[in-house]
Amino acid sequence: MINGGHVIIYSSDAGADRAFFRDVLGYPHVDAGHGWLIFQLPPAEIAVHPAExxxxxxxxxxxxxxDATVRDLxxxxxxxxxxxxxxxxxxxxRFRLPGGGEVGMYQPRHPRATDL
Incomplete structure (x- = not known):
């Protein structure tokens, strides 16, 4: 049975992005070895959207x-x-990660699967 998911963010400066998740977002993490941090995320959900x-x-x-989260960050x-x-x-x-990538952030108005 599938019991979780693993998100990967590719980065040209993985160390800076790992420090961002650790120090700015304050996400708990484990060190898989040699500073390779894996972060615990808040509850997540997945959606499938149509595409070409x-x-x-x-x-x-x-x-x-x-608005409050934007002010805090x-x-x-x-x-x-x-x-x-x-x-x-x-x-x-959307906001920029230290490694140059961008991620989106939103306040949902739709029902949240994380509430199940």
Missing amino acids: ASGTHEFYFMCDDV TAKGVEFTQPVTDAGWGLLT
Whole structure:
């Protein structure tokens, strides 16, 4: 039986991004050896969206109050690359990881599978 998932974020500066998850987001972690940190995530869910071609995947953080979370992370030096916008299904923004990648974050308006 499948009992979990493992998200991978590829980075040109994995050390900086690991430090971000550890120090800025404060996620608990284990060291798999040689500083290779694996982080515990909050409850997660997965959705399958239609697309022209398969093979592209995205990761979004979810939060209860996007404006408060943006303020908190901005105070910690996080750079947001998109203002909060109303996507209908939620309030959406994006921020940059220290390694240069971006991830999305949103306050959902849809029912949450994490509440099951």
